[in-house]
Amino acid sequence: MIELEWWHALMVGALFFGLGWGAGRVDLGAVVRSATELPRAYLRGLNYLLQGRRDEALAALSEAAEEHRAPPELLLAVAALRRERGEFGAAIAIHRALAKREELPESVRLEVAAELAVDFHRAGMLDRAETAYRALLGGPRDEWARAALVAIFESEREWRGALELLGTAPTPLPGAREHYAHLCCELAEEALAKGDLGEMRRLLEEAAATRGAPLRVLLLSGDLKAAEGLWEEALAAWQQIEGVAPAGLALVIRRLATVWPIEGRSTLLPTVRGWLQRHPEVDGWEWAVDLELENGCSEEAYRSVQAALRTAPSWQVLEQFFRVAAWRAPEPWRADFDRARDLLRSSLVRLARYACQACGFRAREHYWRCPACGGWGTFPPSRSLEIKERE
Numbered sequence: 001m002i003e004l005e006w007w008h009a010l011m012v013g014a015l016f017f018g019l020g021w022g023a024g025r026v027d028l029g030a031v032v033r034s035a036t037e038l039p040r041a042y043l044r045g046l047n048y049l050l051q052g053r054r055d056e057a058l059a060a061l062s063e064a065a066e067e068h069r070a071p072p073e074l075l076l077a078v079a080a081l082r083r084e085r086g087e088f089g090a091a092i093a094i095h096r097a098l099a100k101r102e103e104l105p106e107s108v109r110l111e112v113a114a115e116l117a118v119d120f121h122r123a124g125m126l127d128r129a130e131t132a133y134r135a136l137l138g139g140p141r142d143e144w145a146r147a148a149l150v151a152i153f154e155s156e157r158e159w160r161g162a163l164e165l166l167g168t169a170p171t172p173l174p175g176a177r178e179h180y181a182h183l184c185c186e187l188a189e190e191a192l193a194k195g196d197l198g199e200m201r202r203l204l205e206e207a208a209a210t211r212g213a214p215l216r217v218l219l220l221s222g223d224l225k226a227a228e229g230l231w232e233e234a235l236a237a238w239q240q241i242e243g244v245a246p247a248g249l250a251l252v253i254r255r256l257a258t259v260w261p262i263e264g265r266s267t268l269l270p271t272v273r274g275w276l277q278r279h280p281e282v283d284g285w286e287w288a289v290d291l292e293l294e295n296g297c298s299e300e301a302y303r304s305v306q307a308a309l310r311t312a313p314s315w316q317v318l319e320q321f322f323r324v325a326a327w328r329a330p331e332p333w334r335a336d337f338d339r340a341r342d343l344l345r346s347s348l349v350r351l352a353r354y355a356c357q358a359c360g361f362r363a364r365e366h367y368w369r370c371p372a373c374g375g376w377g378t379f380p381p382s383r384s385l386e387i388k389e390r391e
Protein backbone atom coordinates (compact mmCIF):
# COMPACT_ATOMS: atom_id res chain seq x y z
CA MET A 1 0.00 0.00 0.00
CA ILE A 2 2.79 2.35 0.91
CA GLU A 3 4.45 1.57 -2.38
CA LEU A 4 1.29 2.41 -4.27
CA GLU A 5 0.96 5.77 -2.51
CA TRP A 6 4.52 6.64 -3.36
CA TRP A 7 3.97 5.78 -6.96
CA HIS A 8 0.73 7.70 -6.97
CA ALA A 9 2.29 10.85 -5.58
CA LEU A 10 5.08 10.58 -8.09
CA MET A 11 2.59 10.34 -10.91
CA VAL A 12 0.73 13.44 -9.82
CA GLY A 13 4.06 15.25 -9.70
CA ALA A 14 4.66 14.01 -13.23
CA LEU A 15 1.27 15.41 -14.23
CA PHE A 16 2.34 18.94 -13.46
CA PHE A 17 5.78 18.72 -14.95
CA GLY A 18 4.45 16.73 -17.89
CA LEU A 19 1.97 19.49 -18.61
CA GLY A 20 4.75 22.02 -18.54
CA TRP A 21 3.10 23.59 -15.55
CA GLY A 22 5.38 26.09 -13.77
CA ALA A 23 4.93 25.11 -10.16
CA GLY A 24 4.75 28.81 -9.26
CA ARG A 25 1.05 29.15 -8.55
CA VAL A 26 0.25 25.61 -7.50
CA ASP A 27 0.82 24.23 -4.04
CA LEU A 28 2.33 20.98 -5.23
CA GLY A 29 2.69 19.73 -1.67
CA ALA A 30 -1.06 19.98 -1.13
CA VAL A 31 -1.72 18.22 -4.41
CA VAL A 32 0.66 15.39 -3.54
CA ARG A 33 -0.83 15.05 -0.04
CA SER A 34 -4.29 14.73 -1.47
CA ALA A 35 -3.08 12.53 -4.29
CA THR A 36 -3.20 9.46 -2.08
CA GLU A 37 -6.96 9.93 -1.85
CA LEU A 38 -7.51 10.29 -5.57
CA PRO A 39 -9.67 7.85 -7.52
CA ARG A 40 -8.44 5.58 -10.27
CA ALA A 41 -9.85 7.92 -12.91
CA TYR A 42 -6.90 10.17 -12.27
CA LEU A 43 -4.52 7.34 -13.00
CA ARG A 44 -6.27 6.83 -16.30
CA GLY A 45 -5.80 10.51 -17.06
CA LEU A 46 -2.16 10.37 -16.09
CA ASN A 47 -1.66 7.32 -18.19
CA TYR A 48 -3.02 9.16 -21.23
CA LEU A 49 -0.78 12.06 -20.42
CA LEU A 50 2.34 9.94 -20.29
CA GLN A 51 1.42 8.53 -23.69
CA GLY A 52 1.29 12.09 -25.01
CA ARG A 53 -2.51 11.93 -25.48
CA ARG A 54 -3.10 15.30 -23.85
CA ASP A 55 -6.66 15.86 -24.98
CA GLU A 56 -7.88 12.53 -23.62
CA ALA A 57 -5.83 13.03 -20.47
CA LEU A 58 -7.43 16.38 -19.77
CA ALA A 59 -10.90 15.09 -20.53
CA ALA A 60 -10.45 12.18 -18.12
CA LEU A 61 -8.98 14.37 -15.41
CA SER A 62 -11.72 16.95 -15.70
CA GLU A 63 -14.44 14.34 -15.70
CA ALA A 64 -13.01 12.58 -12.68
CA ALA A 65 -12.57 15.89 -10.91
CA GLU A 66 -16.24 16.70 -11.34
CA GLU A 67 -17.41 13.33 -10.12
CA HIS A 68 -15.33 13.09 -7.03
CA ARG A 69 -15.03 16.59 -5.63
CA ALA A 70 -11.32 16.65 -6.27
CA PRO A 71 -9.07 18.89 -4.19
CA PRO A 72 -9.39 22.53 -5.28
CA GLU A 73 -5.67 22.81 -6.01
CA LEU A 74 -5.94 20.14 -8.67
CA LEU A 75 -9.02 21.74 -10.19
CA LEU A 76 -7.29 25.11 -10.24
CA ALA A 77 -4.40 23.52 -12.08
CA VAL A 78 -6.62 21.80 -14.64
CA ALA A 79 -8.60 25.02 -15.19
CA ALA A 80 -5.45 27.09 -15.63
CA LEU A 81 -4.20 24.55 -18.14
CA ARG A 82 -7.42 24.75 -20.08
CA ARG A 83 -7.15 28.52 -20.10
CA GLU A 84 -3.62 28.30 -21.42
CA ARG A 85 -4.97 26.24 -24.32
CA GLY A 86 -7.53 28.97 -25.04
CA GLU A 87 -10.44 26.95 -23.61
CA PHE A 88 -11.82 29.88 -21.66
CA GLY A 89 -15.35 28.52 -21.33
CA ALA A 90 -14.07 25.34 -19.67
CA ALA A 91 -11.78 27.26 -17.31
CA ILE A 92 -14.64 29.58 -16.32
CA ALA A 93 -16.96 26.62 -15.70
CA ILE A 94 -14.45 24.93 -13.40
CA HIS A 95 -13.76 28.11 -11.47
CA ARG A 96 -17.45 28.89 -11.12
CA ALA A 97 -18.18 25.39 -9.83
CA LEU A 98 -15.33 25.73 -7.35
CA ALA A 99 -16.58 29.12 -6.18
CA LYS A 100 -19.91 27.50 -5.25
CA ARG A 101 -18.30 25.09 -2.80
CA GLU A 102 -19.13 26.13 0.70
CA GLU A 103 -16.29 24.50 2.60
CA LEU A 104 -13.48 26.36 0.78
CA PRO A 105 -10.91 28.09 3.00
CA GLU A 106 -10.85 31.87 2.50
CA SER A 107 -7.41 31.86 0.86
CA VAL A 108 -8.57 29.34 -1.77
CA ARG A 109 -11.82 31.25 -2.31
CA LEU A 110 -9.72 34.33 -3.05
CA GLU A 111 -7.51 32.36 -5.41
CA VAL A 112 -10.57 31.08 -7.29
CA ALA A 113 -12.00 34.61 -7.61
CA ALA A 114 -8.65 35.88 -8.92
CA GLU A 115 -8.39 33.04 -11.45
CA LEU A 116 -11.91 33.73 -12.67
CA ALA A 117 -10.96 37.38 -13.25
CA VAL A 118 -7.97 36.22 -15.30
CA ASP A 119 -10.23 33.89 -17.32
CA PHE A 120 -12.50 36.81 -18.28
CA HIS A 121 -9.53 39.06 -19.01
CA ARG A 122 -7.77 36.56 -21.29
CA ALA A 123 -11.07 35.74 -22.99
CA GLY A 124 -11.46 39.43 -23.83
CA MET A 125 -14.62 39.74 -21.69
CA LEU A 126 -13.39 43.00 -20.27
CA ASP A 127 -16.59 44.14 -18.54
CA ARG A 128 -16.78 40.94 -16.55
CA ALA A 129 -13.05 40.99 -15.88
CA GLU A 130 -13.38 44.53 -14.54
CA THR A 131 -16.18 43.51 -12.17
CA ALA A 132 -14.21 40.47 -11.00
CA TYR A 133 -11.01 42.46 -10.39
CA ARG A 134 -12.93 45.23 -8.64
CA ALA A 135 -14.36 42.69 -6.20
CA LEU A 136 -10.77 41.97 -5.12
CA LEU A 137 -9.87 45.60 -4.37
CA GLY A 138 -9.31 46.42 -0.72
CA GLY A 139 -8.31 42.83 0.11
CA PRO A 140 -5.04 40.90 0.19
CA ARG A 141 -4.93 40.81 -3.64
CA ASP A 142 -5.52 44.57 -3.97
CA GLU A 143 -2.25 45.47 -5.63
CA TRP A 144 -2.46 42.65 -8.16
CA ALA A 145 -6.12 43.33 -9.05
CA ARG A 146 -5.49 47.08 -9.24
CA ALA A 147 -2.57 46.64 -11.64
CA ALA A 148 -4.71 44.39 -13.86
CA LEU A 149 -7.56 46.94 -13.83
CA VAL A 150 -5.18 49.75 -14.72
CA ALA A 151 -3.89 47.66 -17.65
CA ILE A 152 -7.47 47.15 -18.87
CA PHE A 153 -8.26 50.86 -18.69
CA GLU A 154 -5.02 51.75 -20.44
CA SER A 155 -5.63 49.27 -23.23
CA GLU A 156 -8.89 51.16 -23.84
CA ARG A 157 -7.17 54.54 -23.49
CA GLU A 158 -9.40 55.36 -20.51
CA TRP A 159 -6.73 57.41 -18.78
CA ARG A 160 -9.10 58.96 -16.24
CA GLY A 161 -10.16 55.57 -14.85
CA ALA A 162 -6.55 54.37 -14.65
CA LEU A 163 -5.53 57.58 -12.90
CA GLU A 164 -8.25 57.17 -10.30
CA LEU A 165 -7.17 53.59 -9.54
CA LEU A 166 -3.55 54.65 -9.10
CA GLY A 167 -4.54 57.60 -6.93
CA THR A 168 -6.67 55.51 -4.56
CA ALA A 169 -4.19 52.65 -4.05
CA PRO A 170 -3.66 51.93 -0.33
CA THR A 171 0.06 51.52 -1.04
CA PRO A 172 1.59 52.96 -4.20
CA LEU A 173 1.99 50.49 -7.06
CA PRO A 174 5.55 49.98 -8.37
CA GLY A 175 6.66 52.97 -10.47
CA ALA A 176 3.52 54.87 -9.44
CA ARG A 177 4.94 58.41 -9.65
CA GLU A 178 6.19 58.03 -13.21
CA HIS A 179 3.01 56.21 -14.17
CA TYR A 180 0.73 58.83 -12.59
CA ALA A 181 2.59 61.66 -14.33
CA HIS A 182 2.27 59.96 -17.72
CA LEU A 183 -1.48 59.50 -17.23
CA CYS A 184 -1.83 63.21 -16.40
CA CYS A 185 0.17 63.96 -19.55
CA GLU A 186 -2.12 61.77 -21.69
CA LEU A 187 -5.11 63.72 -20.36
CA ALA A 188 -3.24 67.00 -20.88
CA GLU A 189 -2.67 66.07 -24.53
CA GLU A 190 -6.38 65.33 -24.91
CA ALA A 191 -7.19 68.72 -23.32
CA LEU A 192 -4.80 70.42 -25.76
CA ALA A 193 -6.48 68.68 -28.70
CA LYS A 194 -9.83 70.01 -27.46
CA GLY A 195 -8.38 73.49 -26.96
CA ASP A 196 -9.08 73.35 -23.22
CA LEU A 197 -5.86 75.04 -22.13
CA GLY A 198 -7.05 75.67 -18.55
CA GLU A 199 -7.59 71.96 -18.02
CA MET A 200 -4.24 71.23 -19.65
CA ARG A 201 -2.48 73.58 -17.26
CA ARG A 202 -4.17 71.98 -14.25
CA LEU A 203 -3.18 68.49 -15.39
CA LEU A 204 0.42 69.53 -16.03
CA GLU A 205 0.64 71.01 -12.54
CA GLU A 206 -0.66 67.72 -11.15
CA ALA A 207 1.92 65.81 -13.21
CA ALA A 208 4.73 68.14 -12.16
CA ALA A 209 3.84 67.68 -8.48
CA THR A 210 4.62 63.96 -8.77
CA ARG A 211 8.13 64.73 -10.15
CA GLY A 212 7.64 61.80 -12.52
CA ALA A 213 8.11 61.87 -16.32
CA PRO A 214 9.99 65.22 -16.22
CA LEU A 215 10.88 65.19 -19.93
CA ARG A 216 7.28 64.78 -21.03
CA VAL A 217 5.99 67.34 -18.54
CA LEU A 218 8.49 69.94 -19.79
CA LEU A 219 7.71 69.19 -23.44
CA LEU A 220 4.00 69.62 -22.81
CA SER A 221 4.55 72.75 -20.71
CA GLY A 222 6.26 74.21 -23.77
CA ASP A 223 3.40 73.01 -25.98
CA LEU A 224 0.93 74.76 -23.67
CA LYS A 225 2.83 78.04 -23.88
CA ALA A 226 3.11 77.68 -27.66
CA ALA A 227 -0.65 77.10 -27.88
CA GLU A 228 -1.13 80.31 -25.90
CA GLY A 229 1.16 82.11 -28.38
CA LEU A 230 3.80 82.68 -25.70
CA TRP A 231 6.72 81.43 -27.77
CA GLU A 232 9.53 82.75 -25.60
CA GLU A 233 8.02 81.01 -22.58
CA ALA A 234 7.64 77.85 -24.62
CA LEU A 235 11.33 77.96 -25.46
CA ALA A 236 12.18 78.58 -21.80
CA ALA A 237 10.32 75.39 -20.81
CA TRP A 238 11.98 73.36 -23.56
CA GLN A 239 15.41 74.73 -22.65
CA GLN A 240 15.11 73.13 -19.22
CA ILE A 241 15.14 69.73 -20.93
CA GLU A 242 18.88 69.99 -21.52
CA GLY A 243 19.44 69.75 -17.77
CA VAL A 244 16.90 66.97 -17.23
CA ALA A 245 17.15 64.59 -20.18
CA PRO A 246 19.40 65.89 -22.99
CA ALA A 247 18.37 63.07 -25.37
CA GLY A 248 14.89 64.61 -25.24
CA LEU A 249 16.24 67.65 -27.12
CA ALA A 250 15.64 65.56 -30.25
CA LEU A 251 11.90 65.98 -29.66
CA VAL A 252 12.36 69.70 -29.01
CA ILE A 253 14.39 70.37 -32.16
CA ARG A 254 11.75 68.55 -34.17
CA ARG A 255 9.07 70.82 -32.68
CA LEU A 256 11.13 73.96 -33.35
CA ALA A 257 11.62 73.02 -37.00
CA THR A 258 7.94 72.22 -37.52
CA VAL A 259 5.68 74.28 -35.23
CA TRP A 260 7.68 77.46 -34.50
CA PRO A 261 6.48 80.42 -36.61
CA ILE A 262 8.64 80.49 -39.73
CA GLU A 263 9.48 84.18 -39.51
CA GLY A 264 11.08 83.73 -36.08
CA ARG A 265 13.05 80.55 -36.68
CA SER A 266 16.37 82.26 -37.40
CA THR A 267 16.50 83.42 -33.76
CA LEU A 268 16.55 79.77 -32.65
CA LEU A 269 19.77 78.91 -34.43
CA PRO A 270 22.25 79.83 -31.66
CA THR A 271 20.23 77.83 -29.12
CA VAL A 272 19.99 74.74 -31.31
CA ARG A 273 23.67 74.93 -32.29
CA GLY A 274 24.62 75.14 -28.61
CA TRP A 275 22.55 72.07 -27.75
CA LEU A 276 24.05 69.95 -30.50
CA GLN A 277 27.58 71.14 -29.80
CA ARG A 278 27.23 70.00 -26.20
CA HIS A 279 25.23 66.86 -27.03
CA PRO A 280 26.15 65.77 -30.56
CA GLU A 281 24.66 62.31 -29.91
CA VAL A 282 21.14 63.78 -29.87
CA ASP A 283 19.00 62.44 -32.72
CA GLY A 284 17.96 65.89 -33.90
CA TRP A 285 20.40 66.59 -36.72
CA GLU A 286 17.86 66.20 -39.48
CA TRP A 287 15.65 69.00 -38.10
CA ALA A 288 18.58 71.16 -37.02
CA VAL A 289 19.92 71.09 -40.59
CA ASP A 290 16.41 71.92 -41.85
CA LEU A 291 16.51 75.03 -39.67
CA GLU A 292 20.02 75.98 -40.81
CA LEU A 293 19.34 75.53 -44.52
CA GLU A 294 16.00 77.29 -44.49
CA ASN A 295 17.82 80.29 -43.00
CA GLY A 296 20.59 80.12 -45.60
CA CYS A 297 23.24 78.94 -43.14
CA SER A 298 24.72 76.11 -45.18
CA GLU A 299 28.31 76.86 -44.12
CA GLU A 300 27.44 76.72 -40.37
CA ALA A 301 25.44 73.54 -40.95
CA TYR A 302 28.41 71.96 -42.74
CA ARG A 303 30.84 72.81 -39.96
CA SER A 304 28.65 71.52 -37.13
CA VAL A 305 27.72 68.29 -38.94
CA GLN A 306 31.37 67.71 -39.84
CA ALA A 307 32.33 68.13 -36.16
CA ALA A 308 29.58 65.72 -35.09
CA LEU A 309 30.80 63.15 -37.62
CA ARG A 310 34.10 63.14 -35.75
CA THR A 311 32.82 63.24 -32.17
CA ALA A 312 29.53 61.30 -32.33
CA PRO A 313 29.30 59.51 -35.68
CA SER A 314 25.98 57.87 -36.51
CA TRP A 315 24.10 56.95 -39.67
CA GLN A 316 21.80 59.93 -39.12
CA VAL A 317 24.76 62.33 -38.91
CA LEU A 318 26.36 60.76 -41.98
CA GLU A 319 23.15 61.33 -43.96
CA GLN A 320 23.16 64.98 -42.95
CA PHE A 321 26.85 65.22 -43.84
CA PHE A 322 26.12 64.12 -47.41
CA ARG A 323 23.25 66.57 -47.48
CA VAL A 324 25.28 69.64 -46.44
CA ALA A 325 28.36 68.53 -48.35
CA ALA A 326 26.27 68.50 -51.53
CA TRP A 327 25.38 72.14 -50.95
CA ARG A 328 28.97 73.34 -50.96
CA ALA A 329 30.52 70.77 -53.33
CA PRO A 330 31.54 71.77 -56.86
CA GLU A 331 29.15 70.64 -59.55
CA PRO A 332 30.63 67.29 -60.62
CA TRP A 333 30.66 66.06 -57.00
CA ARG A 334 27.34 67.44 -55.92
CA ALA A 335 25.35 64.76 -57.70
CA ASP A 336 27.51 62.07 -56.09
CA PHE A 337 26.83 63.40 -52.60
CA ASP A 338 23.12 63.57 -53.41
CA ARG A 339 23.15 60.00 -54.61
CA ALA A 340 24.99 58.85 -51.49
CA ARG A 341 22.50 60.67 -49.33
CA ASP A 342 19.48 59.23 -51.15
CA LEU A 343 20.87 55.75 -50.75
CA LEU A 344 21.46 56.23 -47.05
CA ARG A 345 18.13 57.91 -46.49
CA SER A 346 16.17 55.10 -48.08
CA SER A 347 17.93 52.66 -45.74
CA LEU A 348 17.30 54.88 -42.72
CA VAL A 349 13.60 55.15 -43.54
CA ARG A 350 13.44 51.36 -43.60
CA LEU A 351 15.68 50.56 -40.66
CA ALA A 352 15.82 53.43 -38.17
CA ARG A 353 13.34 52.81 -35.36
CA TYR A 354 12.54 53.88 -31.86
CA ALA A 355 12.94 50.82 -29.65
CA CYS A 356 11.31 49.90 -26.35
CA GLN A 357 13.99 49.21 -23.77
CA ALA A 358 11.71 46.92 -21.82
CA CYS A 359 10.55 44.52 -24.53
CA GLY A 360 12.50 45.41 -27.68
CA PHE A 361 9.41 46.46 -29.69
CA ARG A 362 10.52 48.72 -32.55
CA ALA A 363 8.42 51.48 -34.07
CA ARG A 364 8.71 54.27 -36.59
CA GLU A 365 7.07 56.68 -34.15
CA HIS A 366 8.12 57.61 -30.66
CA TYR A 367 5.69 56.29 -28.02
CA TRP A 368 5.32 57.25 -24.37
CA ARG A 369 3.53 53.98 -23.66
CA CYS A 370 4.84 50.90 -25.43
CA PRO A 371 2.02 49.41 -27.55
CA ALA A 372 3.54 45.96 -27.07
CA CYS A 373 4.35 45.69 -23.36
CA GLY A 374 2.43 48.66 -21.93
CA GLY A 375 5.57 50.10 -20.30
CA TRP A 376 5.59 53.86 -19.70
CA GLY A 377 8.57 55.97 -20.82
CA THR A 378 10.40 52.93 -22.14
CA PHE A 379 11.22 54.45 -25.55
CA PRO A 380 14.40 56.57 -25.61
CA PRO A 381 13.88 59.56 -27.93
CA SER A 382 16.65 58.41 -30.30
CA ARG A 383 16.21 56.09 -33.24
CA SER A 384 18.55 53.17 -33.67
CA LEU A 385 19.30 50.98 -36.64
CA GLU A 386 18.62 47.31 -36.82
CA ILE A 387 20.90 45.79 -39.37
CA LYS A 388 20.49 42.07 -39.72
CA GLU A 389 23.68 40.44 -40.79
CA ARG A 390 23.46 37.67 -43.32
CA GLU A 391 24.51 34.27 -42.15
Ligand SMILES: [Zn+2]
Nearest residue numbers: 356359370373
Ligand atom coordinates in the same frame (compact mmCIF):
# COMPACT_ATOMS: atom_id res chain seq x y z
ZN1 LIG B 1 7.75 47.46 -24.69
